[in-house]
Amino acid sequence: MKLTLRIWRQHDTEAPGGMATYDVDGISPGMSFLEMLDTLNERLTVEGEEPVAFDHDCREGICGACSLVINGEAHGPERTTACQLHMRSFRDGDTIDVEPWRAAAFPVVRDLVVDRAAFDRIIQSGGYVSVPTGSAPEAHATPVPKAAADSAFEHAECIGCGACVAACPNGSAMLFTSAKVNHLGALPQGAPERETRVLDMVAQMDAEGFGGCTLAGECATACPKGIPLTSITAMNREWLRASRKVPRS
């Protein structure tokens, strides 16, 4: 396959960026999208040009490092991560636009690499159960209904990639935040900190400069792990309940 790539190049956070055009040849349909970029980078390196920077690590769709907007869609046309997207999803001769996640809370580090530390700070603000090592009761002390455990798991599947923010017309992090709120909220172990968790995490999410939710639903469409839009609804419910129970200044 022969392709034309238009890739966002930006030297650092402060520098202006722009799309640069590259032609690549000899791409096989079995390659992953990232392997296609590897091919380009190998050529650029040998030619003495700086290769395109992009985040990636596990390349099996679970670490959440890869973060490419391909032809205007977070992770590209398939519902998976960019590392699991294969070139057979494109046609010979295609022109493909590759851009970084776009959000004020995700500043560009270089080229296609963005800083997602804001997500970590949201988790730090309350996305945990306070249980120091050694203080845990016997695992079977509290049975958890299977439905609750399954629901917790479905939300816990979030890989923290940020595609929800990238796809949202408002750059909102509601789906990410709600996934963690609902994961822990579904379990009895998460109940004692239920109210403070949701209030603090939403407050941190706002403080990071993410946009608000308008229920456009693009986050859930882009989510490679299929976290549903109802996750946001459930968090809203949780938040309203908490705001009534916990008066704060």
Place this chain on the structure above:
Amino acid sequence: MTDYARYTTGDPLADTKAPDGPIEQRWDTRRFTAKLVNPANRRKHTVIVVGTGLAGGSAGATLAEQGYHVVQFCYQDSPRRAHSIAAQGGINAAKNYRNDGDSIHRLFYDTVKGGDFRSRESNVHRLAQISVEIIDQCVAQGVPFAREYGGLLDTRSFGGVQVSRTFYARGQTGQQLLLGAYQALSRQIAAGNVELHARTEMLDLLVIDGRARGIVARDLVTGEISAYVADAVVLASGGYGNVFYLSTNAMNSNATAIWRAHRRGAHFANPCFTQIHPTCIPRTGDHQSKLTLMSESLRNDGRIWVPKAKGDTRPAAGIPEEERDYYLERVYPAFGNLVPRDIASRAAKNVCDEGRGVGPGGQGVYLDFADAIARLGRKAVEAKYGNLFEMYERITAEDPYEVPMRIYPAVHYTMGGLWVDYDLQTTIPGLFAIGEANFSDHGANRLGASALMQGLADGYFVLPATVNDYLARHPGNDTPGPEHPAVAAVLAEAKERLHRLVGVGGDRSADSFHREIGELMWEFCGMARNEEGLRKALDRIPQIREEFWRRIKVPGTEGEFNQSLERANRVVDYLELAELMCLDALHRAESCGGHFREESQTPDGEAARRDDDFSYAAAWEFTGTGSAPVLHREDLAFAYVHPTQRSYA
């Protein structure tokens, strides 16, 4: 013994920390004899933790909970992305919830036997004891393990054992356990007890007056190289499977932290012990950057076969039943397709070497579900393996319900690592290694679902107790400042190395060298090894190294975000570590676990251990790049589990 002259033999090594007495009491005894640091004094101590996977994340969180000031590093942009996240199957624990005869002693026994009698009994027994606490801790953190309708935890069986002791969260157990540790760590970051440096990679270890006192690390965003001093250093940087280039490891998993520590005096134990997982998706071409694992559970219902005739290029459907060779069922009628990982891997290699492999390049065997679908129906197969089938189809564009899967073994885990004593301390006082980074508890072969168990046991329970003891014995306020000459020297050395890499200005990328060394290792130090091949590799590696320093091309500078430089710097270390792996494999003229020496096999082609000559852990001391290392043997005694030869026929 081999006459190979590129190493010398030094004094034997012994673990002096494990107490005597009955094995069940040793961990209690050790915890009691360990000195404690007054809680009020703990915040005066700084502990560096490198890595945020299951071992590092749990260790950092726990040390911080105890009151220590923890400074933690990861090369990823977030601690949540450490490669523990990719573990699929589950985590073992001797809970005996099934009442199926499991016990701590049985888990201990299975692990020592599964490791082919090359692990340390005291450590393995402690691991089995702690396994039950891990499950309690993780459940309390909100890890959503699979449950039954009664609300209790579900378990499943895994290879090599006869009880059901594996706890799991669908096919994403590693992810869920890692997120648990990450959340505990996040809580401590928020509390100000952990200072996290993400996108920061360790380049070297600071050893001052014989003690580990910190690290030199590079901020991968700004390129700035700084020294971080501390009272103890913990390496939780994972294994070194990426030496092989193609593996199931993450692209950026690397050996730099442990290799740099080795260069500074930490002995490296059993580097040749690597685990090759039999069920991975085969490579499709030269562009391939990594290999993807398919859960071992597939072998429960899939039948493995290749054509009987060499070079048979007909599609699977076109090969009649009588021209197929279900070789595992033929050679190992008792265990059939469910033989242990090392045996299944080697058998696949053998049939492919005979020219009977399938798929592009002939590097694959069929894993066929046609019988299972005919017997159970497509629905039942889908319920059991649907997500795996989907994953396979996404990668290969072949529908495994219609066409048999193609699988091939791939490098998956490294049992070797930094030598540690019972306290998980390396041969450098104050330097600890946990998780896959140490040579640990798995001997020559790791059982499925044991890696998660070991990482969390080390991080949550073992290390925090033993670090306490070390710090209590080194209470001084003598933390060296950044101006200390030894700090400045290591810092300058690290900067110089990167500067040199950028300065070569050659014509080959780091990836191309990585690929070259990886292919060499796979050929000569992979699933089967022999003296001739290993010697060939040992001759070739120094040549590649020399060529690397002549022809490497690193665009950009060291003072900026530079992924090419990161890669090149990691390849530098692979080029040295590969040599030690081959040397270790050459010197160990026996077959055991994942290490198969063709010279040492039984008449029917199975691995033959030689306990009289090799019942020891080989700990290697670094003497200089390309110069003969020193071998220190730690003799292994088996008082509770008596070595036997494995048989699966």
Place this chain on the structure above:
Amino acid sequence: MARTVWGSTVGKKAVMAVSGLVMLLYLVVHMFGNLKIFFGPGTFDSYAHWLRTLGEPFLHYEWALWIIRVGLVVAVVAHGVAAYQLSRRDLRSRPVGYVHTKARSSYATRTMRWGGVILALFIVWHLLDLTTGTVQRGFVPGHPYHNVVAAFHDWWNNAIYIVAMLALGLHVRHGFWSAAQTLGAGSATRNRVLKGTANALALVLTAGFVAVPVGVMTGLVS
């Protein structure tokens, strides 16, 4: 609590949801009242008169109407201010846009902001037209039937009303569903019903409101 709510994007959105639902409820009643025009000037004008005497003798003349008006003003202001603030925030949250744009959400979703602005402008026009009569030449206070018929004699005024009511339909279609989600009422099983209700509300309101100008234009109401 009030500060928690107004200080959070989730809380502010809840304010929008509640104020939106208040206005929606008013609109349903309003539309219902409007349709009385098809029963002739007597029914319609006496209905208008009844609105002013509602609650008597407990309330004075027109007090109920004023209470409703004040409530509506509070809802409109809260809705508008929250929308303005949230929109500004949303725009700031993506300072550099995508080069390759691809919209996937529905038209109703994408037009909420401009639709809201159109509706705000329309409300002003509507009040000047049929409440105060400021912009209507033949306006006679106290004769609503006459005024409505007069207002819709101008084709361009009909056009304004019809366009605004189509905008209203779109706004309600996404707004009702969104408000339900914001207040936590949605779930995987309930969402189909909520979507259906939103569509029905949008359709009925638009049709009901448009019926009046269309009635005048076609001579059904004269």
